[in-house]
Amino acid sequence: MASVLYEILATLFPPQCAVCNAVGSGLCDRCAPGSAARVTVRLRTLRLAALGRYEASLRQAVLALKAGRRDVAAELGRRLAACIEPASALVPVPTTRARRLQRGFDGAVLLAQIAADRANACVLPSLEQIAGDAQRGRDRSARLAACGRFAWRAESSLSGRRVVLLDDVATTGATLEDCAATIRAAGGIVDEAVVVAWA
Numbered sequence: 001m002a003s004v005l006y007e008i009l010a011t012l013f014p015p016q017c018a019v020c021n022a023v024g025s026g027l028c029d030r031c032a033p034g035s036a037a038r039v040t041v042r043l044r045t046l047r048l049a050a051l052g053r054y055e056a057s058l059r060q061a062v063l064a065l066k067a068g069r070r071d072v073a074a075e076l077g078r079r080l081a082a083c084i085e086p087a088s089a090l091v092p093v094p095t096t097r098a099r100r101l102q103r104g105f106d107g108a109v110l111l112a113q114i115a116a117d118r119a120n121a122c123v124l125p126s127l128e129q130i131a132g133d134a135q136r137g138r139d140r141s142a143r144l145a146a147c148g149r150f151a152w153r154a155e156s157s158l159s160g161r162r163v164v165l166l167d168d169v170a171t172t173g174a175t176l177e178d179c180a181a182t183i184r185a186a187g188g189i190v191d192e193a194v195v196v197a198w199a
Contacts, residue, residue, distance in 0.1 A: 015071030018064035019057045026064070026071035031057040032079065039198045043173035046165070046180055046193045049083045051076070054169055054199035062168055062197055068103040070110070076168075076196050077114025083194045084119040084164065091190070093167040093179050094129045094150075111196070112166045124163060126154035127179055147174075150182040158188035165193040 014023050019031035037052035052058045064072040084090065092108035100106050112123045131149035152158065163183060165176050176193045183190045 013071075015074070018061045018069060018072045026069060026073070026075040027057070027061045027079075032061075032075070033058050035082075038083075041170075041173070041198055043193070044177055046173065046176055046191060048170060048173065048176070048193045048195065048198065050170065050195045050198040051079055051083070052197060054171075054197035058197050065107050065111075065168060065196075066103070068105070070105070073105075073107060073110045074114055077111045078118055080111060080115040080166070080194055080196065081118035084115055084121055086120045088116075088119065088121040089161060089163045090116055090121055090123050090166045090194075091127055091163045091179070091183065092123065092125055093165060093175060094125070094127050096129055108167050111168065115166065115194075124154070126152055127182065128153045147178050147181070149175075150179050152182055152186035152188075154186075158183065158186045160187065160189065162189045165190060167193070167195045169197045169199055170195045171199040 015026045016023050017028040017031055018026055020028060022028045033052035039050040039053060041048040041050070054062065061072050061076060065076060090112045092106065092112040095106050095108065109123070109125050112125070115121070116123045128151050129149055130151045165179055167176065170176055170193070180190045
């Protein structure tokens with residue numbers, strides 16, 4: 001569904017690379033990080049896979065996504081699909097309500113929908129941010145101390161279900177670990193996370 005919507009928008013408003021402005025895609029092959037740029041990090045309880053480090057062209061692409069560029073989301077989601085096993089259940093890390101209203105969409109949810117379409121996976125958008133504050137602007141110690149900011153809002157049980165967390169950027173991994181704790185408390189199993197960039 002997300003890919004169909006993207007195709008319609010791409011016809012009306014041709015996408016442009018967020019880095020070099022070439023027409024054709026939100027992030028062209030020349031500017032996108034290759035598979036050699038991928039990063040794997042071990043967090044406290046999670047294995048994290050990222051398309052690359054939060055720098056250069058990947059940083060520009062993430063900032064364009066955060067500015068509301070759906071064409072960039074489409075390209076980043078397509079590239080994230082390569083990091084996802086088929087039939088996975090993706091749980092996007094939700095942004096704050098204020099940011100959703102500002103951008104017109106939730107970036108992580110859109111990335112998850114696009115990646116799931118391409119990877120034959122599913123999306124469980126049932127995490128909700130209940131604290132209402134973002135990690136952006138906090139120092140490292142404040143980021144690491146933040147916990148209990150999410151709730152699982154779903155009628156169906158997560159009991160014994162394995163899921164993969166998905167977000168745009170991870171800095172300390174604290175948000176991903178907070179989400180993982182919420183999922184485990186709801187009965188789910190999570191030991192993997194996928195992000196666009198590792199800062």
